[in-house]
Amino acid sequence: MEKDKKNNSLEEPFTEYGRYSYADYLTWEIEGMVELIKGKVFREVAAPKMRHQAISVNVTSKLFYFLEKKTCKVFAAPFDVRLPVNSKKDEDITTVVQPDICVICDPKKIDEAGCIGAPDLVVEILSPGNSKKELKYKYEVYEESGVKEYWIIQPEMENLMIYTLKQGKYVASRLFTRGDVVKSTCIEGFELDLEDIFGHL
Template identity: 30%
Template sequence: MIVRTTEVQNNFGKYLMIAAKEEVIITRNGVEVARLQSMEEVPEATRKESVVNEMPLFYDAKPKKATYEEFLKLTRNEENRYEYIDGQIYLLASPRTGHQYAVGSLFGILFNHFQGSQYTPFTAPYDIHLKRPGHDEPCVVQPDLMVICDLDEHLDDQDYYTGIPCLVVEILSESTQGKDLVKKLDLYMECGVQEYWIVDPTERKAIIYHFQDHKIKQTSMCKPPETAHSFLFEELSVELELLFKS
């Protein structure tokens, strides 16, 4: 699992309990700086006396990967939200006001635009399982917003969606920007998402990627008072001033 230093500081007892079961990687400004792990996983020769001697803090930039089954076991019946990308588990922090303002505003626009059509907008939390070509285990993500075009065709017997959204939106925050700009960009492109919007409330801008054949076909970047235009849906446009609180 990967978490930020501020999250660990605010919930240290919780992460000590988690570290008894799996390694917790701690990041600062997007850089991995430390890890919490059970003493059972530490060689005897490296163990030292510590105030917290059950799960000491070790500085190590190399994270330990988890299997998909381990991810499911950890997150089963959990109230917290998690993502699983290429063997790494990410705890999703509580979003700030600017983030939620952008999510709510954009969802309203998408809902009105696609109402009565075959396309269905959704907001997080909503698990999307994406499998990279040639990989056995899927990644599990919770995009901030998504547009699904084949909902009825890809619902399993437990009412979970098993397909690939045609359009995905991530609202950047300090804790997720590295993952959204790099890891998720690559994941969405490789797994068949057709369009990816990255909305940045801090910089007040939007970046739109149009994917085709698992490659970037087109991209655009705009700021208020400009209007963002979808490559995939010709009539979908968004006045960016509506997404950012003044």
């Protein structure tokens, strides 16, 4: 696939050709969210729906106030998370994702470009167009890179699933829904009442 030299954009289709790195990613000027997963490009053109954004704000704010004055920090998309395998060089990194919400407890992983290395907690809020990406591709890279907890929220179904990393593999929780209070194992003391998240939409 040829790169447009005038504006450094890429021609479609993004996911069918080539293998790209974070170094390539930094040269692109593309509207909408773009992520790299194992060298393949995934583009989300449409803006998230209202329910998605409302849930994101609710969860982010609860994490923000809980973590205030603590070492761990919460970030919401757009925020680049680079997941290196063997090398942290831009040209060697082939996975760059923008989780809806992430919590990072190691300050050394945070720089001006975002995060380099696995966050402790990742929260993804599904949209109709990106469910396959979250459920398959991101699940794999989060597990492989060592994300301790991976939360998947389904706005339309009003539920939440937690995947906890144990001995290098994710173990799924039961399905949580309105009326449940979920607890994080990696963010000690943090609880989320799902009635607060879904009850005001």
